[in-house]
Amino acid sequence: MTVIALEGGGLILHSPTSVDANLRDEILHLGPVVAIIAPSWWHDLYLHETLQLFPEAALYGPSTLVKWSRSLAFTAVLSDSSPSMWNREMAQEHVTGIGLFLDEVVFYHRASRSLIVADLLFNISLSDAWLTRALARIVIGPYPGCRFARLYRPLVFDRPRFRASIERILEWDFDQLIVGHGAVVQTGGKEVFREVFRWLLK
Numbered sequence: 001m002t003v004i005a006l007e008g009g010g011l012i013l014h015s016p017t018s019v020d021a022n023l024r025d026e027i028l029h030l031g032p033v034v035a036i037i038a039p040s041w042w043h044d045l046y047l048h049e050t051l052q053l054f055p056e057a058a059l060y061g062p063s064t065l066v067k068w069s070r071s072l073a074f075t076a077v078l079s080d081s082s083p084s085m086w087n088r089e090m091a092q093e094h095v096t097g098i099g100l101f102l103d104e105v106v107f108y109h110r111a112s113r114s115l116i117v118a119d120l121l122f123n124i125s126l127s128d129a130w131l132t133r134a135l136a137r138i139v140i141g142p143y144p145g146c147r148f149a150r151l152y153r154p155l156v157f158d159r160p161r162f163r164a165s166i167e168r169i170l171e172w173d174f175d176q177l178i179v180g181h182g183a184v185v186q187t188g189g190k191e192v193f194r195e196v197f198r199w200l201l202k
């Protein structure tokens with residue numbers, strides 16, 4: 001989970017994990033939660049419980065999740081256009097040209113020069129749990145390091161469109177790279193990102 005503090009004082013919870021009482025108190029100490037973002041179809045595990053903790057928050061998700069999760073009351077579908085709540089502080093890109101497994105919207109937080117992704121790339125390390133590493137070896141590929149999952153490659157059905165999405169992301173001036181799985185790349189994230197997609201860009 002990434003917590004984004006808006007300049008106006010509200011918080012956005014991106015890809016919420018399980019929030020226990022201590023974490024809830026820490027979050028509320030920072031400010032009120034105004035939005036919860038499920039950035040991809042597969043990052044919905046804790047949405048129900050997070051919404052119960054922060055019932056005033058608006059809920060955003062990609063179109064497949066909104067379509068298939070009828071029990072969740074989404075405020076709006078995520079697209080390439082940021083809602084007015086955060087459009088001065090964050091830009092976003094709906095990654096296209098790849099199958100529905102990766103129905104993901106990635107975010108660029110301008111003030112911290114951070115790119116925030118869920119599954120577009122992974123950063124599995126030697127310190128991750130053995131089960132994570134065992135699964136990662138099959139699904140993602142060798143580790144440590146940032147990678148585009150090898151199981152996703154056959155899902156790229158429109159290479160020019162997928163490449164165009166990646167190129168638009170590279171137009172952003174990010175340095176920090178926050179991934180949904182694995183360690184944050186605190187600096188040099190743009191070079192890491194470009195290297196991960198070198199196979200696509202050349």
Ligand SMILES: [Fe+2]
Pocket residue numbers: 042043118119180181
């Ligand atoms: Fe994920």
